[in-house]
Amino acid sequence: MAASSSSSAFLSLRDENEQQQQIPPPSAPPPTNKRRRNQAGNPNPDAEVIALSPKTLMATNRFVCEVCNKGFQREQNLQLHRRGHNLPWKLRQKSTKEVKRKVYLCPEPSCVHHDPSRALGDLTGIKKHYSRKHGEKKYKCEKCSKKYAVNSDWKAHSKTCGTREYRCDCGTLFSRRDSFITHRAFCDALAQESARNLNPPSIGSHLLGLSQQDKMNQGALSSHDILRLGRPSPRYETLVSPGGFSPSPRPSFVHPNHDHDHQNQPSHNSMFPNKSSLQGLMHLPQLHMNNTSPTSSTGLFNLSFFPGNTNNNATSTMEGGLHHSTAGEDSTLFSSGNLMSIAIPSLYSTSHGMQSPSGGAQMSATALLQKAAQMGSNTSNNGGASSSLLKSFGKSPDHHSFGDGSIYNGGGNHMQELMNSIAAAGVGPGAASMFEQAEYRGFHGGNSNGLSSLEQAGRLTRDFLGVGEIVRSVREQQQSGMDHLGKQTQPFGEGSFH
Amino acid sequence: MFQEDGSSSVTSSPLQNFPMTSLSPAPTAPHPWLKELKPEERGLYLIHLLLNCSSLVAAGNLESANIALDQISGLASPQGDTMQRIAAYFSEALADRILRSWPGVYKAFNSTRVPAAAAEEIATRRMFFELLPFMKVASVISNQAIVEAMEGEKVVHLIDLNAAEPVQWRALIQDLSARPEGPPHLRITAVHHRREVLDQMAHALSDTAENLDIPFQFNPILIDMKVEKLDFEKLRVKTGEALAVISVMHLHTHLACEDDPRGGRSSSNDSGSSSSPLSSPQSPGVESFLNAIWGLSPKIMVVTEHESDHNGRHLMERLSESLHFYAALFDCMESTLPRASLERQRMEKMVLGEEIKNIIACEGTERRERHEKLEKWSQRLEGAGFAGVPLSYYAMLQAKRLLQGYKCDGYKIRDENGSVVICWQDRPIYSVSAWRFRR
Numbered sequence: 001m002a003a004s005s006s007s008s009a010f011l012s013l014r015d016e017n018e019q020q021q022q023i024p025p026p027s028a029p030p031p032t033n034k035r036r037r038n039q040a041g042n043p044n045p046d047a048e049v050i051a052l053s054p055k056t057l058m059a060t061n062r063f064v065c066e067v068c069n070k071g072f073q074r075e076q077n078l079q080l081h082r083r084g085h086n087l088p089w090k091l092r093q094k095s096t097k098e099v100k101r102k103v104y105l106c107p108e109p110s111c112v113h114h115d116p117s118r119a120l121g122d123l124t125g126i127k128k129h130y131s132r133k134h135g136e137k138k139y140k141c142e143k144c145s146k147k148y149a150v151n152s153d154w155k156a157h158s159k160t161c162g163t164r165e166y167r168c169d170c171g172t173l174f175s176r177r178d179s180f181i182t183h184r185a186f187c188d189a190l191a192q193e194s195a196r197n198l199n200p201p202s203i204g205s206h207l208l209g210l211s212q213q214d215k216m217n218q219g220a221l222s223s224h225d226i227l228r229l230g231r232p233s234p235r236y237e238t239l240v241s242p243g244g245f246s247p248s249p250r251p252s253f254v255h256p257n258h259d260h261d262h263q264n265q266p267s268h269n270s271m272f273p274n275k276s277s278l279q280g281l282m283h284l285p286q287l288h289m290n291n292t293s294p295t296s297s298t299g300l301f302n303l304s305f306f307p308g309n310t311n312n313n314a315t316s317t318m319e320g321g322l323h324h325s326t327a328g329e330d331s332t333l334f335s336s337g338n339l340m341s342i343a344i345p346s347l348y349s350t351s352h353g354m355q356s357p358s359g360g361a362q363m364s365a366t367a368l369l370q371k372a373a374q375m376g377s378n379t380s381n382n383g384g385a386s387s388s389l390l391k392s393f394g395k396s397p398d399h400h401s402f403g404d405g406s407i408y409n410g411g412g413n414h415m416q417e418l419m420n421s422i423a424a425a426g427v428g429p430g431a432a433s434m435f436e437q438a439e440y441r442g443f444h445g446g447n448s449n450g451l452s453s454l455e456q457a458g459r460l461t462r463d464f465l466g467v468g469e470i471v472r473s474v475r476e477q478q479q480s481g482m483d484h485l486g487k488q489t490q491p492f493g494e495g496s497f498h
Numbered sequence: 499m500f501q502e503d504g505s506s507s508v509t510s511s512p513l514q515n516f517p518m519t520s521l522s523p524a525p526t527a528p529h530p531w532l533k534e535l536k537p538e539e540r541g542l543y544l545i546h547l548l549l550n551c552s553s554l555v556a557a558g559n560l561e562s563a564n565i566a567l568d569q570i571s572g573l574a575s576p577q578g579d580t581m582q583r584i585a586a587y588f589s590e591a592l593a594d595r596i597l598r599s600w601p602g603v604y605k606a607f608n609s610t611r612v613p614a615a616a617a618e619e620i621a622t623r624r625m626f627f628e629l630l631p632f633m634k635v636a637s638v639i640s641n642q643a644i645v646e647a648m649e650g651e652k653v654v655h656l657i658d659l660n661a662a663e664p665v666q667w668r669a670l671i672q673d674l675s676a677r678p679e680g681p682p683h684l685r686i687t688a689v690h691h692r693r694e695v696l697d698q699m700a701h702a703l704s705d706t707a708e709n710l711d712i713p714f715q716f717n718p719i720l721i722d723m724k725v726e727k728l729d730f731e732k733l734r735v736k737t738g739e740a741l742a743v744i745s746v747m748h749l750h751t752h753l754a755c756e757d758d759p760r761g762g763r764s765s766s767n768d769s770g771s772s773s774s775p776l777s778s779p780q781s782p783g784v785e786s787f788l789n790a791i792w793g794l795s796p797k798i799m800v801v802t803e804h805e806s807d808h809n810g811r812h813l814m815e816r817l818s819e820s821l822h823f824y825a826a827l828f829d830c831m832e833s834t835l836p837r838a839s840l841e842r843q844r845m846e847k848m849v850l851g852e853e854i855k856n857i858i859a860c861e862g863t864e865r866r867e868r869h870e871k872l873e874k875w876s877q878r879l880e881g882a883g884f885a886g887v888p889l890s891y892y893a894m895l896q897a898k899r900l901l902q903g904y905k906c907d908g909y910k911i912r913d914e915n916g917s918v919v920i921c922w923q924d925r926p927i928y929s930v931s932a933w934r935f936r937r
Contacts, residue, residue, distance in 0.1 A: 136680070137678075137679055137680060140679070145649075145678065146678055147678050147679045147680075170891075172891075187895075363537070363538045363541060363581075364580060364825075364829040364832070365541065365580040365581045365584055365825035365826075365828055365829050366822070366825045366826050366829050366923065366925060368538065368541040368542055368545060368581055368825075369545060369821060369822055369825050371538075371542060372542050372545040372546065372549075375542070
């Protein structure tokens, strides 16, 4: 814009007749002569330097009448006004002395045009400069909300705004090419990202799959669904697929009727009366657990965590117990538990396309929790209340399932029993006895809290005992004298859970 | 734990050879087979133990809870894998809870404890802010919402109710100075209970504003943790200025109220508060707080909260929800920092561990970490006279860009009715929502 050229200096370097009148006396011929324009901000050294304060500079009424001090925006208006004062004629005329070149300074100290050697020659120019650079932007373009301090700038922009547009796929409009390109770079990335399915598989889902199968077998899906915690995990199916999985409950799998004090388990191996069944189990998950294959199959079955991994020992026991405990309902799950030394490994490694657990050798805590929830749901099949703890665990908290206080009521929760047994085993002889007592008590039906489930699960418990016995025997081998595989149900059940 | 040998009254007699003495380890390691557990098994076992233990604690059966805690402590460790760490902190919280039922013991136990140096805690929180993207994403989104709301405003007053990180405001100052109409006159009022934090913030922000040549004023307000009552007069909100209120993990502390020992609802369920459709306990504290803020007519209020319900009446509800929630956070830590990292341990202990302890061990007014889900907050805020402001596409864009910068791809961000929820894998962690004064 023309206005922008504060450089419109009529200052010329002509050094024709210098008049030594004022400070730097420029003597420029009348304006009609040709003038060479100086570079903006490089004024004629002879020009008179004028420094106005911001207020004066921006003052709208620059022309002030000497007589009455009224301000006018234009000089002609001032002259008209002065006529009204009946001034003597000659005063009405402007002074005829030579017009000096005037250059103006920007009042802003930090501005480069504050220095006389870079003064600007045009008053209008300096005003516009000052507004633009140091002023407040009061004019706004409606289309793009770009703001301007100088009216003419604003008008000029409005003419061209919106005339050329770029549109991105996502619908955003740009008037500038560079911003459009920048946006598009990121926008594409976003589009790609959303297109990808970023739901990493977790073992949990696999496990869930297993349990799922159980559910399917038994139709006890409700808690399972809840337990799912909203994870889609279609992967379940992969796990479920191993048809072998549901080796159907093998009731006799574990020594069904061991006495509680059964203590003569010479070797765990012999614990499984029906080895065949075991083998059946082994079929199920022919996933060989390769040592650290984390896929967590361990979690699958409630008690997979039984220290069973390492062949012998508890695993086998667990297994037996597991199988049975679920009274064959969701036994598949349990059975899959394959705590069996052999089977276990297979279980652990998920053959069917199980995806590796998140975290390599380690399952993520989230996946573990889901597994646990699943396990809980499975155990619940049995007589109700027992696995309510775990079941509730998986459910949404609003469920308030805890309120009924039945969490620890029934010993029927296999999980619990197993847990108990583990705990019992771990705690020591004394504790074990305590637990055992509890269990017995439960068995003998003294429990006030829904022991019925326990009774009902008596068989199961018994099986557990079988398991327990195995455990016991194992332990006996390890620490002679411990033969309690207690279930903690009793003590737990006692508390009023509310 | 506090019982003498065998004098447990919980179960009847036969039990009691359970005394501590009988826990003496067997000739071999106490729980040999436990040592052989694989990590997943151990993890599952820990989960079960935690559940058992907490239900025991909730039931008041402390001896058995003690057994369970003993088991847990044999397996858990703050330097172990995720589940071990989670179990460590949760079991500590449960133990803290148990200890509180003996107030004398509890006080004596804590009487000589030297609180962690303020500088260390501040540094740890800063690490949490820097290393994990959650807070950064939230701050980016809230800054964008503020800038958009303040478009055209000449005077902006920002009130930060839980001022901790100057980084966020520095970014905001830069954003504001870069806007086409130039920066506004900015006033920031920061509320915090630590003087050091406020001083740091004052310096950092004043420097930034000076460098950018923005008219800026900083107003620190120090509040006492105990009193916790914010004097709105001190905020000195002037008429004619555009007010932005920011609450980062702060609003839930106002839900702390006197409720029954077992977490029962506070008495006046029908105390004439208008927002009764909520199923959560009436909490006069938060309502009056929100009303006071509404009285200031803020142009925008950005609320960042934990997206999980840790305010259940019963311990078990809270335990179950928080187990899932913090499991996700611990998993996130595991993916971000190595196990041996001291910073990670500090963060887990000082930030996450403290929250867990508060959720599990405390009740009543002491339980300040009362997280609730966004839908409940929405109800409360709408009931208090606020209307939701949908977060803009550009805000989401910036957030996603930021997340792309983090190598880990477990972070997700999604839009939920105009608010943003930041997730780890599928688990929502934090939510950011914006509100404005209505009516």
